[in-house]
Amino acid sequence: MSAVNSFGAKDTLRIGETDYEIFRVDAVAGYEKLPFSLKVLLENLLRTEDGANITDAHIRALGSWDPTAEPDTEIQFTPARVVMQDFTGVPCIVDLATMREAVSSLGGDPNKINPLAPAEMVIDHSVIADLFGTENALERNVEIEYERNGERYQFLRWGQTAFEDFKVVPPGTGIVHQVNIEHLAKVTFTRTVRDSEGGEVLRAYPDTCVGTDSHTTMVNGLGVLGWGVGGIEAEAAMLGQPVSMLIPKVVGFKLSGSIPAGVTATDVVLTITDMLRKHGVVGKFVEFYGSGVASVPLANRATIGNMSPEFGSTAAMFPIDDVTLDYLRLTGRSEEQIALVEAYSRLQTLWHDPESEPVFSEYMELDLGTVVPSIAGPKRPQDxxxxxxxxxxxxxxxxxxxxxxxxxxxxxxxxxxxxxxxxxxxxxxxxxxxxxxxxxxxxxxxxxxxxxxxxxxxxxxxxxxxxxxxxxxxxxxxxxxxxxxxxxxxxxxxxxxxxxxxxxxxxxxxxxxxxxxxxxxxxxxxxxxxxxxxxxxxxxxxxxxxxxxxxxxxxxxxxxxxxxxxxxxxxxxxxxxxxxxxxxxxxxxxxxxxxxxxxxxxxxxxxxxxxxxxxxTEGNDVFLRDIWPDTAEVQSTIDTSINKDMFTHQYASVFEGDERWRSLQTPEGSIFEWDDASTYVRKPPYFDGMTMETTPVTDIVGARVLATLGDSVTTDHISPAGNIKADSPAGQYLESHGVGRKDFNSYGSRRGNHEVMIRGTFANIRLKNQLLGGFNNGNGVEGGYTRDFTQADAPQSFIYDASQHYQAAGTPLVIFGGKEYGSGSSRDWAAKGTSLLGVKAVITESFERIHRSNLIGMGVVPLQFPAGESWASLGLDGTEIVSISGIEKLNEGVTPKTVRVTALPSEHSPAGRQTIEFDAVVRIDTPGEADYYRNGGILQYVLRSLVA
Known part of the structure; x- marks a missing residue:
């Protein structure tokens, strides 16, 4: 890893009989006033400094961080580990398996393709509550889960044996984020690495992670910096690529007081979500501090951290203190590990000191005593x-x-x-x-x-x-x-x-x-x-x-x-x-x-x-206040009914699984044997025809609009999710492959099959494509439909079918969107599906962070309308023929700030329409993203660098 050490930060920490190599943050001027989360990033840069991607200038930029400046310094963050759930994780392992084959065909060694950062997957997204309210509900639901998902589970078991540094927590164990805080998270990570003399040293550093689920931020409650990324960045992180990010603003959120009787941690988190949404924290870190923090139980910290994507922040951190250590002890972590966490955190000034107030970009405060019972709905967590x-x-x-x-x-x-x-x-x-x-x-x-x-x-x-x-x-x-x-x-x-x-x-x-x-x-x-x-x-x-x-x-x-x-x-x-x-x-x-x-x-x-x-039983009215449990009784029940043995017992053999898991028939060998008959796991086309040389980037000419969308289109609208309808393109595909309706299963369970997933992209029943505004008596049409301009009368058509016609005709596609395009959970298929439908550019008013970078990772360019403009204000409706010039500057190693978009009226545009031209802002924000785009995507970039 680090070959440079230009700040002389490398040192040794001795605990008991063990020596750990560490990188001290106090080697960098200005460290003492940094918020907790930025100290974690500072150590990360010191440890991975290589003089090229990670330089002394990046490290100094963190030391001299200006809390009020708009973020503009890109850094490369290298997470200690990657955590996945099975829906979003399956494509990561499918892609790794495909990369092994691609490496072979390019003349490299397939066994070189392994996670370079430890990766753990918890299979938790596949159980459906088919049965409920009966004693055998759990048993039957798990049985049905195995019947539905056997092919995927065989594939994942193969991955567990074929790849090094990849562990799987089998079905029926728990939810990834809870398993993460109760067992997987280390708080302080250790790993044996080679030193400059070729020997081995044990290195200690803060546990950090990225996860393929946006609620990865739950682990922030434990003092572990981490957040959700798309499956695409998770794959890159597994393959040793740092996550590119801007040094963020950090919002200090002061907690004081204590929760009143009758109020729960859920009420607190809904209140914080409401406050932070109103304040605006998208792209920022939130960090909790103040006298009240010490009295916030670890479980409540985790509950608050979990909701970070709901309030929009990248992370929602709590510092490390005695509450953290007590939780590690309760959940069965070893005494050696706990001693390391305390000694390391104190030395690195990562230990919470309620007296010292770090400098923050913005300040907020909540007196917990003012929180009242709350719910949120009917459609957003912040409502x-x-x-x-x-x-x-x-x-x-x-x-x-x-x-x-x-x-x-x-x-x-x-x-x-x-x-x-x-x-x-x-x-x-x-x-x-x-x-x-x-x-x-x-x-x-x-x-x-x-x-x-x-x-x-x-x-x-x-x-x-x-x-x-x-x-x-x-x-x-x-x-x-x-x-x-x-x-x-x-x-x-x-x-x-x-x-x-x-x-x-x-x-x-x-x-x-x-x-x-x-x-x-x-x-x-x-x-x-x-x-x-x-x-x-x-x-x-x-x-x-x-x-x-x-x-x-x-x-x-x-x-x-x-x-x-x-x-x-x-x-x-x-x-x-x-x-x-x-x-x-x-x-x-x-x-x-x-x-x-x-x-x-x-x-x-x-x-x-x-x-x-x-x-x-006596006929008296019973009100909620008559049965609401007393706070003191809740606490005494916690004290008497939860102990360390429960955690030690449940997690003792957590990766081994039950009889069902252990008896799955699993293929052997380092390259997966794809089954042509499988409708769950198929080899994706990303590397088909790939060569070692990159193909030059080209401008987009003569594109048609696949969808014209409004504000707040979420990744739930874009990405395939939910049950597969019989009359949909995905349902028709499965039926033509001999799958009966009762066995369709959900899109999530078929994420390893790109044929199903492309057909389900932009197919949500709540999608409103305004290209269809004139249909259905002007009310528009909900669902995965568009107008197919390859046909003379541009009829209503499934988005997938129209995309096939456009691709056959060699016509590129673009999408017009509104504000906060791609918000919600980070979903790799929202970007993969967009790319495989033939979309070359998405033009919106603004993007959610993760979806924007995922689009680039799949070779789609994210563009924004000029500030204050929208497709409607510019007079566009999606019937136009769109060309985009200026993208080719990327071939010269320059990322243009804007590109020229020209929209010509077509025979389907309203009469008298003029040509509309504007400069769109290019949202390729970092040099790393430009490299990915030039390579046609992140996977191609990684593959080329591994083979080279």
């Missing part, structure tokens, strides 16, 4: 609603959902996202009628009572707002015993009073690790949770990523027939439209105890202050 006004807010929000065009939603096709959940209802009892009398300002359209009979003879009336899904799920909260035990105690209090969950609610419990099950058992709370229908359905992400499983049939039918706006309440971190379940229009984030409360209430049209949840 916080105080619980006290949840009912009236719901009534207002409902008006946007109660009359929705349902041409798109018939049962056969309502599957934009994996799995769905039971639709909800307003209970047929006094309070709901009573509610309607009192709120006569709600128009008639906002009530649509629908009688439903279940197979077991139960009958009830469903209405808008019914809670169809109540899911305790997601890394954010299931890693936090304070909210999980609060939920268990609330369930106990409710069950003892004889309360029941409404029959239309699909109730699921998906802990992020098996330790949760252990402490529920020890606290004696499992029977009460099960009494209310909260049986464990799996250890994985489930509902938060759309794997909520099908709704109760009768309810799904009623919802679709009457177009009911039913709701989901989940303890997750994401609630975008269409994400949780195609039958469910409105999604709310809430703490685990509130998830149970809403399952008892049965409707969002409910005021916990004045509406009773039901009656006890």
């Amino acid at each position: 916080r609603i105080e619980l006290s006004v949840a009912k009236s807010t719901f009534e207002k929000d409902l008006l946007n959902y109660a009359e929705v065009d349902h041409d798109l939603v018939d049962l056969e096709t309502a599957e934009s996202f994996p799995a769905s959940d039971p639709p909800g209802n307003s209970p047929e009892d006094e309070h709901s009628h009573h509610a309607h009398h009192h709120h006569s300002h709600v128009p008639a359209t906002a009530s649509n009572p629908t009688p439903v009979s279940l197979a077991d003879g139960q009958t009830f009336t469903l209405n808008h707002g019914a809670v169809a899904i109540a899911a305790i799920t997601s890394c954010t909260n299931t890693s936090n015993p304070s909210v999980m035990l609060a939920a268990g105690l609330l369930a106990r209090n409710a069950a003892k009073k004889g309360l029941k969950v409404k029959p239309w609610v699909k109730t699921t419990l998906a802990p992020g690790s098996k330790v949760v099950t252990d402490y529920y058992e020890k606290a004696g709370l499992t029977p009460y949770l099960e009494d209310l229908g909260f049986y464990t359905v799996g250890y994985g992400c489930t509902t938060c990523i759309g794997n909520s499983g099908p709704l109760i049939e009768e309810i799904s039918a009623a919802v679709n027939e009457k177009d009911l706006a039913v709701t989901a309440v989940l303890s997750g971190n994401r609630n975008f439209e269409g994400r949780i379940n195609p039958d469910v229009k409105m999604n709310y984030l809430a703490s685990p105890p509130l998830v149970i409360a809403y399952a008892l209430a049965g409707s969002m049209n409910f005021d916990f202050e004045t509406d009773a949840l039901g009656t006890d």
Whole structure:
């Protein structure tokens, strides 16, 4: 690694009998005033300084960091490790396997292709809550998971054996981010490296990581700097490429006071999300400091760190202190490791000193004592609603959902996202009628009572707002015993009073690790949770990523027939439209105890202050305040029911897996034997026809527009996700390959098959392509459609089919977008699919950070309209023929600041349209990105450098 050491930072730290080579940050002038996170970056640069990509100038720039300056200094960050989940991780391993073959064909040694940074994958995204509310739900869901995903799992087991430094945590263990903080994270990393004399030394440095899931930031709560990247950057990091970034602004967020009774860590995190979204922290680091930090339990720090992508920051760091060490001890880390973390962190001034205040770019503060119970919804994590006004807010929000065009939603096709959940209802009892009398300002359209009979003879009336899904799920909260035990105690209090969950609610419990099950058992709370229908359905992400499983049939039918706006309440971190379940229009984030409360209430049209949840055995009304657990009892339950042995036991053989995993038939050998019949894992075309020499970059001439999109198009809109519809291009492909509908599985599970994924790109049922504005009586068309300008009358067509026609004709494609294009989870297929559809440029008002760099990594140029302009303000609509000149300057080693875009009217443009010209801003921000673009993408760049 570092050959230069121009600051003389290399030193030795001796702990007990062991010597560690370290790089001291105090060798650099100005280190003492840096925020914690920038000291971690400073050490990273000192250790990897090579005089070329990482120079003494970069190191000095960090030492003399100006907190208020706009970030403009690019540095190269080399993470200690890469962590992946199985959906986004499968393509990484597919691409590594493909690179082995490409290296062979270019005359190199295939065994050279291994992760150069340790990589760990946790298989947590594939379990679907098909069964729920029964004792055998967990067992059956895991069985079905293996049936659905056997081919992928065989491939991953091959990878576990074929690649060095690649470990797999098998299915049914837990959620990647929770496994990361409970087991994988080291806080201080050690690795044996060669020294300049050719001998070996043990080196210690801060644990840092990038992950293929945006919630990798959960590990920030442990003092580990890391964040989510696209699968594309993760592959590069695995192959030893540093992650290119600008030295960021760092927002200091001071915590003081303590959480009041009745308020949970979830309420705190929704409040912080709301505050930071309003403040604006995209592209910045957030760092928590102040007297209040010491009293924030580690689980709460992790909960806050987890939500970093929801408030938009790159990372949300907590410093290292005694709370960190206590957590490492509780979770079974060795005493040697804990001693190293303390000694190293103190020496490097990474230890939290509440007295010293670092210099920050911007300052914010929250007195934890002011936080009130909150939920967020109906479609964004930052849309916080105080619980006290949840009912009236719901009534207002409902008006946007109660009359929705349902041409798109018939049962056969309502599957934009994996799995769905039971639709909800307003209970047929006094309070709901009573509610309607009192709120006569709600128009008639906002009530649509629908009688439903279940197979077991139960009958009830469903209405808008019914809670169809109540899911305790997601890394954010299931890693936090304070909210999980609060939920268990609330369930106990409710069950003892004889309360029941409404029959239309699909109730699921998906802990992020098996330790949760252990402490529920020890606290004696499992029977009460099960009494209310909260049986464990799996250890994985489930509902938060759309794997909520099908709704109760009768309810799904009623919802679709009457177009009911039913709701989901989940303890997750994401609630975008269409994400949780195609039958469910409105999604709310809430703490685990509130998830149970809403399952008892049965409707969002409910005021916990004045509406009773039901009656006890004596016939008295029971309100939420009557069953809400006491803070002191929650704490004493934590103290008596969680211990170190649970962690040591559950993680002792974490990579070995159960009988199912161990008995998978797995191919041998260093090069994977692709199965031509596989519809899950196929060799992608990225390296087809590749040579050692790069092909010159060319301007874009005569392009057509594939889609004209509005603001906030997320990677969920672009990337294939959810169930595969039978009448979609992907469904047609699978049927033509002999796959029956019941075996389609989700896009996520087929991420290793580019043929399926290309067909699902831009195919979300909620995508609004404004090229189709004139269709459907001017209302536009939702879904994966465009106009195919290769045909005379430019008919409506599937985006995939039109792309095939354009590619056959040799016509390049562009996309017009709005603000914050590509926001949401970082998804490699959002960029890979865009590239494989033949798109050469995406022109928007602004980009989310990760998607912009992913586009470059796949050879697509990201451009922005001139400041303050949009496609609409410039008079464009997508019917034009677009040419872009000036890109060729990149061949001379220069990245142009702008390129000239010329849009000529076509025969499909409105009459009298003139040619429109403008200068688009080129968003290739760093020299490294320019290298990737010149090579046709990051994988080609890495491959060429490895073979050379």
